[in-house]
Amino acid sequence: MSGLKVVVVGSGIVGLSTAAVLVQRGCSVTILDRDAVAAGASRGNAAAIAWTDVAPLASPGIWKDAIKWMMDPLGPLTVRPAYALKILPWMLRFLAASRPAQVAASTKALAALNAGALPAWDRLWRASGTHNQVRYDGCLEVFTDLRKLAATRASWAEQRRYGIEVRELSSVGIRDLEPALSDKVVGGALVPGWAQVDDPYHLCLDLADWLKTQGVHFQTACVEAVQPGADWVDLRTAQGDTVRADKAVIACGAWSKSLAAQLGDRVPLDTERGYNITVSNPGVDLLRFIMLPGHGFVLSPLSTGLRIGGAVEFGGLDLPANWKRVSAMVTRAKEIVPGLQACEGKTWMGFRPSLPDSLPVIGLASASPHICYAFGHAHHGLTQAATTGELSAQLLFGETPSIDLAPFGAQRF
Known part of the structure; x- marks a missing residue:
């Protein structure tokens, strides 16, 4: 399946990490974002790889x-x-x-997701040459x-x-x-x-620079609509353009809700x-x-x-x-x-x-197996970005995910 054309919507740390995994798998990747790289929550987070946090806020x-x-x-x-x-x-x-039962289930799911966070980051840091930006x-x-x-x-x-x-x-x-x-x-x-990175914004910029050397195309465009086809995905921008891809990843953080709703998933x-x-x-x-x-x-x-x-x-x-x-x-x-x-x-x-249960949304859209969600990471976007990228790629390639993603599906609501 190498050679797939994939559009990632969002150039925050989750979108960048997902693009990095996909390009290493041989995909042709375009990143669309309404703003500049890491202009949102990824620009000013606290810089922690807080994989040890397994308790939900609720x-x-x-x-x-x-x-x-x-x-x-x-x-x-x-x-x-x-x-x-x-x-x-x-x-x-x-x-x-x-409620205690839900807290226990959310904790188990977070622990499974976070267990892969640091190893996934280590792979990405070394592949991109940014491993000198992390402290332990x-x-x-x-x-x-x-x-x-x-x-x-x-x-x-x-x-x-x-x-x-x-x-x-x-x-x-x-x-x-x-x-x-x-x-x-x-x-x-x-x-x-x-673990902690030196500066999250600088890490994002360096990852973006590395992605460009790998052939990833960055385009400033606000995606207003996503339309899945039989074996393609069309993304319509506010500028009136339509970008067609084989696969798409919705990773635009706080702006992901309306796109998920168009695909049959009402995410709170x-x-x-x-x-x-x-x-x-x-x-x-x-x-x-x-x-x-x-x-x-x-x-x-x-x-x-x-x-x-x-x-x-x-x-x-x-x-x-x-x-x-x-x-x-x-x-x-x-x-x-x-x-x-x-x-x-x-x-x-x-x-x-x-999200109310402190779990991100990582999973396929109800409307199409060609569209993956990767958003809603709250306080742990930087922590979970690399492992989310690996899991998203597994889903798009039709592989069995390395952890049970049922607790993270959009359909849980």
Whole structure:
């Protein structure tokens, strides 16, 4: 089946990774995107290959924290009032996904997907010559509240059941690894298997450059319609052009919902808006990725500076950004890292494409075996991109996927 003409819709990290796998299989690949390479969520993510994260966001106890967080308009989770009615159906599905049986099923599926994440990335990094952009310094989960620390031990135990190493540390042990942290830290854990890239945007640009050397064609075009034929796929753009291919991959993140609907799959995709600031001269040296679960954001040392970001805001694709959320994260970060200097920095807001059960959509479209979905990765687009690319290629080539993809199908809704 080499020589197939494949169109990938989306030039974020998932689309780029999928194109990379396909071109190595001998396909002729075109990437269509409404914007420039990695102009969306892939441009400003936290840079983590967080394959050790196997717990879905939906969980039996999340609502206790969620209600408290939503009382604070600048807290870790908020819903913009103008978007409250639109997000309500998603929230009801999220509530259903928080039942213990569903959480257990989602955890099993995430663990299977994430188990292949780092090996798939290693193959792609080496093939593309970008393997020098990854670090294996681990992740520190840091707590300033003893109750939240105690409550998190159950999730650490779950990770260990899947063979993931988690080393609990005292407050002294944490500060031995990261002396810049304040004495407000009461404890946490080191997850040594975690990996991180130097800068996610630079990785995307370098992958795109490599893909061009492999003959991949990039075209700026907004795909408005997908029409499958007997053994082809037509993609119509907003410019009035029609691109015909043997196969197609829908990997345009937050903009994938309407295309899936045209193909008979009503996917409850929405967006978790994430905010961050990247400070080129933070005044402190952090040696590894630091996660602050009780505060809803992370500290990520990049080659371009310290990225402070995270949080979840439900506000859709059209409402303006609320930059006060960045200021709130910086204020809290300074309490945990007293020497932090963040008066100036590059701010960013992006749209994480999210499903209520925390599982992406990876599978064939109902309308055609020639169209594959690869979207909805939420906080783990970078983590799961390479393995999603391999799985998508397996589906398009009619092969048995390396993991059970039933939990990820669009038809599960």
